[in-house]
Amino acid sequence: MSGFLDIYHRRIDYMRISVTDRCDLNCIYCTEKAVPRLSHDDILRYEEIQKIVQAAVRLGVRGLRITGGEPLVRPNVSALVNLLVNMKDIDDITLTTNGTLLYKYAKELKEAGLKRVNISLDTLKKERYKEITGSDRLGEVFSSIEAAQEIGLTPVKINTVVMREMNDDEVIDFARMSISNSWNVRFIEMMPLVHMKSGNNKLVSVAEIKAVIEKSLGILQPCLTTSGRGPAKYYRLPHAEGTIGFIGPVTECFCNTCNRFRLTADGRLRPCLLEDDEIDIKTSIRTGANIDTLVELMRQAALLKRKGHRLNGEYTPGQRQMWQIGG
């Protein structure tokens, strides 16, 4: 069996790699302060990422997800995919994107060896898209979904953060898309990672989203087969081609099955999304550390993994915002 165990006996076999802190959108729940962006030199080079992945593979990591910021604003991500896909023992490379640029790069990413994409999309309405993201790129996102499907970056996963009185009236429209398309439409609870004016009263729980869907579209049947290594629970509507997934970090804490750690664009190993504990691996790489040292740093990072998050207790957003971590 792959992976290595942390102190709570969770098997870690998955790493999320952020390749940039830059994003071409400004989503209200993700970006808060105008924090200065990293300089070119601060960001890990692709060869450095490859070396870190080599160490991760030694520890048993088998799945990788490329993220950002918006990963596709960094030039030539397919070159990184190509470097990683050719590494022995990596069996899954996927990418999370907001879809504004994917339609341009889908083909070369697929050819480089990318398996699937998650596309983040919170509304199907043009004006609302502008309100949520600060940008007018909905058409490009639709083109990207189509391109991903055509080119075979499948199953295409659509990630929708549900927010009260912002887009919760679109839950049915999103769910309906899973009927005639073979997509995984996934609903995500909003986490209070930025200080929104409304606090976290925009949270809509997975239980509530499920109830809304079942009331209009029929009973959701649990699905046993899923693709991916994430925490989503999958269901299918009657006669649907695709599936519906639910990710409930707030009301259905899944830290006890957490299988991952994160590498930030500036070269920090981050064991938990919601805690600021990090280990600097970039300095070690740039001062000539060998693979054994990198493996040891990863073990140390795993030791820092917390038992569970504090979202339902005394939680205040940490030093880093979501775009700096990669989700």
Ligand code: SAM
């Ligand atoms: N730009 C890429 C994208 O849009 O998918 C990758 C980075 S983005 C930070 C990764 C995911 O985190 C997106 O699906 C986004 O919706 C989600 N996200 C950001 N802030 C969130 C929050 N406060 N609660 C829940 N999900 C959040």
